[in-house]
Amino acid sequence: MSAKTRPMTSVSALLKAAVIAVATFAVTAPALAAGPAHTPHREDWSWSGPFGHFDRGQLQRGFKVYREVCASCHGIKLVAFRNLMEDGGPEFSEGQIRLLASEYQVQDGPDESGEMFDRPGRLSDRFPSPFPNEQAARAAQGGAYPPDLSLIAKARTYTRGFWLSLLDLVTQYQEHGADYLHAVLVGYGQPVPADAHAQPGLHYNPYFPGGWIAMPNPLSDGQVEYTDGTPATVDQYSRDVTAFLAWTAEPHLEARKQLGFVVFIFLFVFAGLLYFTKKKVWSNVAH
Numbered sequence: 001m002s003a004k005t006r007p008m009t010s011v012s013a014l015l016k017a018a019v020i021a022v023a024t025f026a027v028t029a030p031a032l033a034a035g036p037a038h039t040p041h042r043e044d045w046s047w048s049g050p051f052g053h054f055d056r057g058q059l060q061r062g063f064k065v066y067r068e069v070c071a072s073c074h075g076i077k078l079v080a081f082r083n084l085m086e087d088g089g090p091e092f093s094e095g096q097i098r099l100l101a102s103e104y105q106v107q108d109g110p111d112e113s114g115e116m117f118d119r120p121g122r123l124s125d126r127f128p129s130p131f132p133n134e135q136a137a138r139a140a141q142g143g144a145y146p147p148d149l150s151l152i153a154k155a156r157t158y159t160r161g162f163w164l165s166l167l168d169l170v171t172q173y174q175e176h177g178a179d180y181l182h183a184v185l186v187g188y189g190q191p192v193p194a195d196a197h198a199q200p201g202l203h204y205n206p207y208f209p210g211g212w213i214a215m216p217n218p219l220s221d222g223q224v225e226y227t228d229g230t231p232a233t234v235d236q237y238s239r240d241v242t243a244f245l246a247w248t249a250e251p252h253l254e255a256r257k258q259l260g261f262v263v264f265i266f267l268f269v270f271a272g273l274l275y276f277t278k279k280k281v282w283s284n285v286a287h
Contacts, residue, residue: 039160053254059240074149075131075149077148077150104128153177156177186238
């Protein structure tokens with residue numbers, strides 16, 4: 001075989017491999033896009049997309065659900081009381097948050113005698129954890145460790161397949177963690193498959209990895225009282241608390257999107273100025 005033949009043979013082999021790979025992917029892509037039988041549904045969230053924003057009323061309701069249902073086991077240790085009154089969040093009044101913070105006992109110190117002590121919370125304090133440490137949490141929960149929820153909406157996700165993931169990339173859809181949280185919260189009570197082996201102390205939830213979760217169903221209709229006329233249903237509770245946790249995971253989301261839009265406009269104008277400057281500079285130069 002001559003030296004000229006070898007490169008042509010290598011190129012031909014690469015082309016054949018590429019054709020086989022594309023053909024294989026074309027056959028398997030529909031199955032990948034479909035995902036597992038209990039893939040979370042893509043929900044319509046107000047903060048999704050480049051112009052999305054949080055619903056203030058929903059964030060306030062979500063905090064109410066978190067505090068009355070979730071806070072006994074799950075902390076939000078990265079959130080300070082004052083964050084609840086900042087722009088882009090639930091935007092409670094300062095008086096409301098001062099009263100809220102005073103209802104918590106926060107460890108401080110040491111004092112003059114070198115001892116730690118508890119005091120009422122301040123605006124600058126972060127939400128205290130419901131347990132002093134992981135070992136205490138596991139002891140209280142039968143060995144299970146309830147995770148902190150500050151970043152849970154960013155820490156969880158699910159697979160939608162190549163083509164749908166590509167669509168999400170184009171449409172800037174990034175709320176897979178919120179979809180997952182909502183699906184888990186409404187996923188209790190479904191029939192256990194015949195081939196599934198019951199796990200002692202665990203509860204069946206088809207949206208949780210492995211299908212069995214230590215947390216029992218935390219929500220029921222009418223459990224949390226809403227004063228704004230919003231339906232007090234499990235689906236609404238799960239949507240509201242998911243929105244609140246999406247905010248705790250990214251409290252500056254609205255400011256980031258607004259800044260991104262301004263930067264996009266600046267780059268567009270800057271590109272136009274560069275183009276017309278180039279035309280002006282080179283207009284008298286022979287080509």
